[in-house]
Amino acid sequence: MVNRGYTSHANNHLRANNNGHRSWRSDPNWGGYIEQVKVDLKAPCEDLPYLSMDEEYTIIIDDFQALLSSYSVWGMLRALESFSQMVVLSDDGSMLRINSTTIYDGPRFSHRGLLVDTSRHFIDTCTLVKILDGMAYNKLNVFHWHIVDDHSFPYESRTFPELSQQGAYHPSMVYTQADIAHIIEEATLRGIRVMPEFDTPGHTRSWGISHPELLTECYDQYRGKLGPMDPTRESTYTFLSNLFREVIEVFPDRYVHLGGDEVGFECWASNPNILEYMKQNRLYSFEMLEEKFIQRIVDQIDVLKRNSLVWQEVYVNGITRDGLPALLSSCWYLDHLSTGGDWRKFYNCDPHDFIGTGKQKSLVLGGEACMWSEVVNGHNILPRIFPRVSATAEKLWSPASVNNADEAARRLEEQTCRMNHRGIPAQPPNGPGFCI
Amino acid sequence: MVNRGYTSHANNHLRANNNGHRSWRSDPNWGGYIEQVKVDLKAPCEDLPYLSMDEEYTIIIDDFQALLSSYSVWGMLRALESFSQMVVLSDDGSMLRINSTTIYDGPRFSHRGLLVDTSRHFIDTCTLVKILDGMAYNKLNVFHWHIVDDHSFPYESRTFPELSQQGAYHPSMVYTQADIAHIIEEATLRGIRVMPEFDTPGHTRSWGISHPELLTECYDQYRGKLGPMDPTRESTYTFLSNLFREVIEVFPDRYVHLGGDEVGFECWASNPNILEYMKQNRLYSFEMLEEKFIQRIVDQIDVLKRNSLVWQEVYVNGITRDGLPALLSSCWYLDHLSTGGDWRKFYNCDPHDFIGTGKQKSLVLGGEACMWSEVVNGHNILPRIFPRVSATAEKLWSPASVNNADEAARRLEEQTCRMNHRGIPAQPPNGPGFCI
Numbered sequence: 001m002v003n004r005g006y007t008s009h010a011n012n013h014l015r016a017n018n019n020g021h022r023s024w025r026s027d028p029n030w031g032g033y034i035e036q037v038k039v040d041l042k043a044p045c046e047d048l049p050y051l052s053m054d055e056e057y058t059i060i061i062d063d064f065q066a067l068l069s070s071y072s073v074w075g076m077l078r079a080l081e082s083f084s085q086m087v088v089l090s091d092d093g094s095m096l097r098i099n100s101t102t103i104y105d106g107p108r109f110s111h112r113g114l115l116v117d118t119s120r121h122f123i124d125t126c127t128l129v130k131i132l133d134g135m136a137y138n139k140l141n142v143f144h145w146h147i148v149d150d151h152s153f154p155y156e157s158r159t160f161p162e163l164s165q166q167g168a169y170h171p172s173m174v175y176t177q178a179d180i181a182h183i184i185e186e187a188t189l190r191g192i193r194v195m196p197e198f199d200t201p202g203h204t205r206s207w208g209i210s211h212p213e214l215l216t217e218c219y220d221q222y223r224g225k226l227g228p229m230d231p232t233r234e235s236t237y238t239f240l241s242n243l244f245r246e247v248i249e250v251f252p253d254r255y256v257h258l259g260g261d262e263v264g265f266e267c268w269a270s271n272p273n274i275l276e277y278m279k280q281n282r283l284y285s286f287e288m289l290e291e292k293f294i295q296r297i298v299d300q301i302d303v304l305k306r307n308s309l310v311w312q313e314v315y316v317n318g319i320t321r322d323g324l325p326a327l328l329s330s331c332w333y334l335d336h337l338s339t340g341g342d343w344r345k346f347y348n349c350d351p352h353d354f355i356g357t358g359k360q361k362s363l364v365l366g367g368e369a370c371m372w373s374e375v376v377n378g379h380n381i382l383p384r385i386f387p388r389v390s391a392t393a394e395k396l397w398s399p400a401s402v403n404n405a406d407e408a409a410r411r412l413e414e415q416t417c418r419m420n421h422r423g424i425p426a427q428p429p430n431g432p433g434f435c436i
Numbered sequence: 437m438v439n440r441g442y443t444s445h446a447n448n449h450l451r452a453n454n455n456g457h458r459s460w461r462s463d464p465n466w467g468g469y470i471e472q473v474k475v476d477l478k479a480p481c482e483d484l485p486y487l488s489m490d491e492e493y494t495i496i497i498d499d500f501q502a503l504l505s506s507y508s509v510w511g512m513l514r515a516l517e518s519f520s521q522m523v524v525l526s527d528d529g530s531m532l533r534i535n536s537t538t539i540y541d542g543p544r545f546s547h548r549g550l551l552v553d554t555s556r557h558f559i560d561t562c563t564l565v566k567i568l569d570g571m572a573y574n575k576l577n578v579f580h581w582h583i584v585d586d587h588s589f590p591y592e593s594r595t596f597p598e599l600s601q602q603g604a605y606h607p608s609m610v611y612t613q614a615d616i617a618h619i620i621e622e623a624t625l626r627g628i629r630v631m632p633e634f635d636t637p638g639h640t641r642s643w644g645i646s647h648p649e650l651l652t653e654c655y656d657q658y659r660g661k662l663g664p665m666d667p668t669r670e671s672t673y674t675f676l677s678n679l680f681r682e683v684i685e686v687f688p689d690r691y692v693h694l695g696g697d698e699v700g701f702e703c704w705a706s707n708p709n710i711l712e713y714m715k716q717n718r719l720y721s722f723e724m725l726e727e728k729f730i731q732r733i734v735d736q737i738d739v740l741k742r743n744s745l746v747w748q749e750v751y752v753n754g755i756t757r758d759g760l761p762a763l764l765s766s767c768w769y770l771d772h773l774s775t776g777g778d779w780r781k782f783y784n785c786d787p788h789d790f791i792g793t794g795k796q797k798s799l800v801l802g803g804e805a806c807m808w809s810e811v812v813n814g815h816n817i818l819p820r821i822f823p824r825v826s827a828t829a830e831k832l833w834s835p836a837s838v839n840n841a842d843e844a845a846r847r848l849e850e851q852t853c854r855m856n857h858r859g860i861p862a863q864p865p866n867g868p869g870f871c872i
Contacts, residue, residue: 119868120867120868121864121868121869121870122870150868151868151869152868152870169869169870170870170872172872173870335775336775337773337774337775337776337778338773338774338775339771339772339773339774340771340773340810340811341810341811342773373868374776374777374864374867374868375776375777375863375864375865375866375867376863376864377863377864377870379818379819379856379861379862379863379864380816380819380861380863382815383815383816383819420815425815425816426815427811427812427813427815427816428557428810428811428812428813428815429811430811431556431810431811432555432556432557432586432587432588432809432810433557433587433605434557434558434588434605434606434609434813436606436608
């Protein structure tokens with residue numbers, strides 16, 4: 001049933017008795033019965049989602065028909081998602097209702113991501129698919145898979161199977177090649193890219209269990225320990241080149257994230273070979289050494305005809321001033337908790353909240369919410385992510401002018417209940433209430 | 437298999453090959469095989485747990501026998517819980533191992549509670565039973581059921597069925613009499629008391645949906661609203677007397693919690709009848725009016741031969757100085773969140789952390805962790821409670837001298853994994869890791 005006139009509050013939907021369809025005609029908001037939903041994809045399908053894919057779509061609900069149209073299958077997926085959210089069960093359960101409306105919609109940013117860290121705690125693939133489900137319900141389009149880190153190496157490599165055999169927490173806590181293909185398939189079906197991250201040169205302790213030669217030997221008070229990757233050995237780069245050659249075969253996305261964050265310099269500073277190497281190469285700081293290392297990996301990825309991303313612990317202003325594209329994530333760390341429904345802090349962050357030129361702002365491709373997993377695992381990751389990530393998702397999709405948190409609170413309440421209905425154990429966002 | 441000598445770290449358990457039992461004899465820690473577990477209950481069973489029930493027990497593991505003894509069935513339940521936690525699977529999975537030891541154990545405080553608020557969000561009975569399970573694993577012994585509040589009235593009253601018919605969120609979100617009997621039965625089997633709370637005179641908005649006459653009519657800028665219960669009408673007390681007569685039949689515990697917290701005075705202050713009543717009764721402040729109200733309810737409970745408890749928003753020092761018994765909960769609010777595994781703030785709180793005499797300290801009967809449910813429901817309440825409540829549980833059970841948080845962290849990691857094995861989705865307490 002179509003309600004004439006667009007109304008956004010569920011409360012405006014009308015009660016009706018259950019005497020069959022004809023009774024609706026007496027409802028003053030009644031417009032007609034939808035006889036068909038027409039899906040008009042105006043261009044050929046594409047196989048894989050990608051950065052700056054077309055996600056725009058149009059929905060026209062008139063009195064007799066719903067028309068969903070897009071020039072891209074990705075836009076059509078978003079249209080179907082929106083359409084599914086516009087249909088509401090009538091209060092008496094006898095009818096589905098929808099408001100007559102015309103919607104032209106498209107995202108503000110093309111990179112709308114969620115990082116999931118599967119190293120600090122292993123997250124089983126069923127839960128990852130649930131996360132993809134929830135991402136699709138919120139029109140997020142990049143699953144940034146922070147797959148390995150210091151604590152465990154759950155990625156099963158074809159080239160170096162010993163990495164997970166020795167570096168995973170447990171043989172059951174490994175992503176097999178089949179698991180990864182499954183995740184990529186499920187993501188693709190939802191218009192979500194899977195961007196892998198293999199963080200180097202720091203955050204690599206788990207690599208060192210099977211390949212200690214990759215890591216820097218520490219001296220002095222750190223003797224006996226291994227530090228970040230050893231940037232002085234050619235064998236390190238050969239190893240990484242072979243691994244990344246595999247990674248780009250396994251992950252079809254055009255982007256690979258190379259990490260590059262939080263490198264501790266104490267171990268490098270204690271190692272005389274490192275210091276000698278720096279001297280010979282005129283590297284006057286450990287930052288320069290790190291930069292040289294990362295540049296070599298970036299070059300490897302270039303040779304493989306892929307794009308790379310790295311973490312930058314600097315303000316977006318600095319990155320874009322250098323003419324480089326940027327993604328914002330620092331204000332959307334889902335592991336940062338505070339009392340109450342604490343999504344407003346995420347909602348109050350805008351990727352353009354920095355002083356810079358229009359050109360600089362256009363270099364912001366979007367952003368990512370980050371679910372670092374120090375204290376989440378399969379038991380609590382879903383309610384920790386959902387619905388808090390919905391706040392980030394709206395900031396990345398909707399125009400900058402959509403920024404009233406009180407109005408967002410109502411939408412979020414509805415979206416949470418919708419996710420619950422669809423099997424996502426999203427937690428209550430705002431306060432007392434219920435979802436039937 | 438018994439390991440000689442008490443060792444508390446799982447790491448000290450020995451690997452053994454899988455060549456059958458005899459191989460264990462060559463293990464230098466091998467003491468013998470336990471041939472029987474003897475359970476020696478030295479006094480008749482009691483039907484219901486109660487404040488200051490005897491929970492002491494002894495466990496003696498020698499080379500051939502485990503002996504669990506107690507003078508009380510409640511102590512025996514605690515002994516069985518401890519014993520179940522002392523048995524560890526050997527690394528190769530071929531054998532259960534236990535260290536030879538002698539344990540004399542008993543609680544520091546007799547009231548070790550968990551409050552669960554089922555009004556701000558409804559919590560289904562299956563989840564409540566899981567909570568009782570988790571409480572038993574942590575030797576908590578009072579389920580403080582904050583069953584109704586402003587937002588919903590899920591208690592199905594025999595006397596006033598309209599309270600939940602109109603005051604519950606939804607007909608499916610009601611605790612029937614059968615549900616409540618089930619919860620009490622499950623709790624009793626675990627040695628856990630069920631203490632109901634019917635909070636008055638504030639926090640009663642949901643009562644007013646079916647019984648607006650119970651609440652104070654507000655005037656002036658609050659006109660059209662209803663405030664706390666109306667303390668001037670005799671009918672209010674008659675109603676409560678009838679309700680509490682039912683409550684003490686339904687809940688066998690000796691204690692009923694009467695709430696009495698956070699009463700807003702604006703509505704009372706706006707109502708001329710209230711002001712006139714205060715004048716006639718020489719009540720010079722709203723605090724005095726509130727006190728008079730609560731005293732009448734306390735008197736009702738006295739007549740019914742039960743004990744009552746109320747919230748006090750004052751320091752424990754003040755309460756015990758007046759010679760009154762006290763429970764601590766202010767430092768154990770599980771809804772207060774901070775980033776990371778935030779149980780240490782709970783662990784760093786001790787019920788005797790106030791300046792007072794020994795007599796005052798002996799008036800502290802224990803404490804309660806409080807799971808206020810503004811932003812928890814069935815989707816996230818279990819990982820929100822567990823294992824954070826384990827910190828409170830240890831503070832309430834173990835001697836004051838057990839207060840090293842770093843040592844507790846290791847125990848908590850183990851306890852979390854144990855709870856996971858037993859079906860409680862307890863979240864990771866400390867940081868990266870895994871539980872197989």
